[in-house]
Amino acid sequence: MLRKPLLVLAIASALVACSKESKEPAKPGEQTAQAGAKGGPKDKRPSQLQVAPEDVLTVRSDTLSSGPVVTGSIQPERKADLRAEVSAVVLQVLKENGEPVRRGDVLVRLDETAIRDTVASSDEAVRAASQALDQANRQLERMKTLRASGMTSAVGLDEAEVRRNSAQSELSAARSRAATARQQLSRTVVRAPFDGIVSERKVSAGDTATIGKELVKVIDPNSMRFQGRVSADSIATVKLGQKVNFRVNGYGEQQFAGVVKRIDPAANPVTRQVEVVIELADSAQPKVAGLYAEGRIDAQSASALMLPEAALVKAGDSAYTWRIKDKTLNKVALVVGARDPRTGNVEVKQGLVAGDVVLRSPTSNLKDGQKVEMPAARVASVASAATGAGAVQGK
Structure with a gap:
């Protein structure tokens, strides 16, 4: 009988304790925790992404060029390797490496002492031979007069003609030796054959x-060309006049353009590569010879969707990008193709169509389905400025 009154008292005390806890105000920490527990599901929703016009780009078709790789070096078309044509001591070198020269400028002077003595000796030989010829001519004329009067024989006249002919030959030989000596003397001064640099x-x-x-080398920096080599397996696709885009070691990412000017008819017997000469088409040419260059010949071209490499996100062997459609951010898987070495853009085979808007440089904290807000461009200020300018012109 006592169990029922005890059970009723326990239930009553429990109810009183519950009513007190409900009336006591919650502590600040507990209130924040409760609010966080209630608002938890709402925080899991992706926040709205604000995108500026310069953060997006529109996918468009572009020309994708493909062709064989060409490697080689930059070499001048006009170059001269000046060598000594006489044996002599070098007296003076007037130009240093890198100095510009004009055609006819003196580059090197050689000792001319011995050669000048030879010139003087040959000149004396010419004078002697000339005097001998004059004497032989007078003797011949005298013999002709005597022969006409019958005072000499025909044999004497013939001997006079032989002496005259011999004197003529000796004079010609002396003049030739003198010309050779003067030519040797001129070769002691080495001059620039064209405008260029040492x-x-x-x-x-x-x-x-x-x-x-070898004395000195002179090149024309305005005649640079790309002397490259192409694999024999791809030489069938190379034609004269095809465009070439290449980079030069030392010029960073700067792109140079040219056209195929010449294709060698024979392959290298060791490397089995064929040399091609590429004429530079840009006015801004590399001015340093011997630099390594590598590029690609535009043997084939086709229209394809192209996307900058920065807009792609690679995850292993797969790639994707972030497309904005109906103010919503979508993660789109892509099938990519070749990379255009000229622009660095990548061909998109599947996943996008022309006119799609994608993020130019996506980050790692993006979420699929995230709402996107794109503020309108500030055209009003431009329009007001134009209106103000019109008003000023109207005044």
């Missing part, structure tokens, strides 16, 4: 220059 100086004052020794 690319390499091979000798210094005091060196002994033998015949054939």
